[in-house]
Amino acid sequence: MTNTKVGETKVEGTKTWKDGNVKNRPEMIKIDLLQNGKVIATKEVSAADEWKYAFTDLAAYDAEGNAYKYEVKEQPVDGYKSEV
Template identity: 70%
Template sequence: TKVGKTKVEGTKTWNDGNATDRPTMIKVDLLQNGNVIQTHDVLAVMGWKYIFADLAAYDAEGKAYEYTVKEQPVPGYES
């Protein structure tokens, strides 16, 4: 059985001409093989950075999990 940990991290980027009315927080979902397993708040004061740490790298059969991040809708914006 394969064992191991991984992490997924990133930074929210905006394409809005540095608008002053953007929100101070957004939510991002972490998906494991297409299913939401965690949600994090991503804050402006933290530089829009997020990290999902200590994630299982493999399932019980030794297959690698596929992790993706999806931003929850933000009013007035498209992701």
């Protein structure tokens, strides 16, 4: 018999604009979810979503019971610099 750690996690966030100019923003951006440095999912985020995103039902551990490291990165947006 083998016992393995199981569990789920989620990654949520909100895009914050620091430009003071709503009319020049793109209608939509793309947010990549990385698991241990590799892109595993992408979400389209827009003002209609209040610039919020959520990746849910994510495995918290690999088959050996090691915790996955999750991070998000915004795909490049013309005229803007992204910081997480």
